Amino acid sequence: MRGLLKIENLCKVFNENTTNENKVFQGLNFKVNKGDFITLIGSNGAGKSTLLNIIAGTLKEDRGSITIDDKNIEKLPEYKRSKYIGRVFQDTSKGIALNLSIIENLSLAYNKGKAFNLSFCISKKNINMFKEMLAQLNLGLEHKLNTKVGLLSGGQRQALCLLMAVMHKPEILLLDEHTAALDPKASEIILYLTEKMVKENNITTLMVTHNLNNAVKLGNRIIMLHRGDIILDLSGMEKEKLTVDKLIESFDKAQGNYISDRMLLA
């Protein structure tokens, strides 16, 4: 399998040369293969969200190269990278326009990558297609096409975000704790939908999560980040044999090393 997303020698420092200096990445190397569904875990401050933000272009790296499909994207502004990338955030209001209706949001997503010109945005011939898409979510949204998205529940919104993010089959899908703000039931539904959509469309996915159960259960590869380094990278059979207990063990080990480092320095 060829590498779809390649990150080489990534460096990122926040507040450089101040007392608050925070070296998040110091030469991270990392490759995502086409068709991978990676769950990304790590303690707070490990750099998970920073990594996704750097890939998407929300944050600018200090050094290093990022390529998607062998094309360098580090010079592209965020909005141009969106051509390759789909994203769903923890905040359920980030991926959709709350004051627009479901059909208006879907029409906008449908037109992604096309020319935004003076032709009408909502086309009647697409309505049935949108209804079918929404019916697959099984949330009854297909009967609420004209409801403003702001009036939907968090779970319904996130399902819509997911649908809009995968509608154009992005090269890579970035999920940043996208179920963290939902109640357990809604979270379960969104995870089920995530797995289904990713599988059906064969989308390469990078999912950040704090839920170790989900991290073990979902995907074909698991990566643990700690202080900007990959300390665990398992795929295939190794990933399948992994249990939550073993994961916690590695977690503790990493934390332990960290503490002993600090003790030595002190």
Place this chain on the structure above:
Amino acid sequence: MDILASVLEQGFIFSIVALGVYITYRILDFPDLSVDGTFPLGAAVAALCLMKNMNPLLSCFLAFISGGVGGAITGLLHVKFKITNLLSGILVMIGLYSINLRIMSRSNVPLFGKNTIFSGKLAPIVIIIAISIFVKIILDLFLRTKIGFALIATGDNEQMVTLLGLNKDNLKILGLVISNGLVALSGAMMAQYQGFSDVNMGTGTVVMGLAAVIMGESILKKVNFIKVSTMAIFGSVLYKAAIAFALKLGLAPTDLKLMTAVIVVAALSLNNFSSGFKKKSVLGGERIAKNRESLQSI
């Protein structure tokens, strides 16, 4: 009867300002003060064109273009130089004061005897309503196009627009261009209506436009089928009526700016008071827990 006619005439001329302010203030969530400068800019450009005996409609069109340029500068200051939206508008407004004086060569240019859009046989009110309805329809149609929706989404959620692969900066500039273009068009019409262009005629334009938008919304928001652009036009006429009423009551014309401020404060506070509970419900949690339908659907 005279009062009614002049309220309608001025109200409809001003409704175009209200439509422009609606684009920046409501759609883009951009408090654009440059309209205080682009309104007299439109008047100045139209006056210059009419002094050179140009076609009045062409003069209005050139005024629209000039306003658009002003709006583009506000936008560029904001998105390229990262100056806050409020300050970008103020800077353009201040700068335009000098430019308007340059265009007109003096602070007041009378247009009596010149060929204006009102020189024909049609009554001024017919021409004014025709132009403002035309602008409203074009704007409504524009807001239903792909780029129109992208503009609405920019005001709603910039992150989403970025995810769609669109440049939110360019969309903001586009919104400011259209808005200030409309305001300048209104300025050009006002100069021809009152028969002169004055460098100070723009003072308070943004507040008056806001007053119109907010009054229209707070009175008509319960009526579902009415478009927001219609509300803005209605609000503009209503605002002019309120001002005429205040003058009738014996207030001095010099008190009008204070009246305007009071009207805006009243409309805004009433608006926020009555919709305060509504806004909370968007947050979810409690509402979802109480709403059986959404519980079942999840």
